[in-house]
Amino acid sequence: MKERKPYTTKNRSEILDYLKKNCSSTISAADIKRHLEEKEISVNTTTIYRFLDKLCAENIIIKYSDVNSDKAVYQYAGEQGNCREHLHLKCIKCGKVMHLDCGFMDELRKHIMAEHHFQLQCSGDLLHGLCEECTKNSDL
Template sequence: MRTEYSTRQKRELMAFLENHDMKNFSLDEIVFSLQGAGAQIGRTTVYRTLEALAEAGSVRKYQNAQGITQYQHVADASRCESHFHLLCKQCGQLYHVDCDFTDTLAKHILAHHGFRLDSSQTMLVGVCAKCAGLEEDRDGVDHDQPCDHGV
């Protein structure tokens, strides 16, 4: 059994992640930010700690559109279990989709295709409203808010 240690480096990394909750960073961006703030922490230490946090569920790990691994701190890991995610292939931003329609889709796929989706791992790839040039005042929709389809 592996023992968990609370090192200064791990505490500094956790503080950085908690201060940037739900924001996406590459390994190098995290290392650069930590070292720029005066932390004496190596790339390997950051990588190993991020991998352990991803395995524990407090950090989401995914590949952005450019194939670069991104890490996103999730304060409430259970929050990601109940919805899909959208990944913009232009800017790499990861969005959470709080929408009843995705539940309907998951139920349909199970009932008609015999396949149970893992919502926490389900990611749809496309182009976000900002990159697509869709403005709230043009189409009347706030693209960052949960939707209500009456489903």
């Protein structure tokens, strides 16, 4: 049986491009809807969620729970989908998301397995705090 190519529409390309351009922050479905409306592209909200679910299943984006609401937010993880292997840091002031993709993650993973007999799964995990820039501009 012949393998089907993924079905790509202008709307899907626009959504993916928007997520890529905003990869250092989390994006909600409402943000995507607003972006598409600004470009005069009409897309049903259900279609947006369906495509986001597909991108999550393909490990192209990561779905997080937004700490400020009960809604989900998304971040572009890359075509390789390696964001599932490390934690992310999110600034509670500016919303910037940074990848904790360094040797520390290997050390942490090994420690947790050796000392606590627990296999760490980092998919969708965020540590919240203040980024360097917001810390400098803060009255803390």
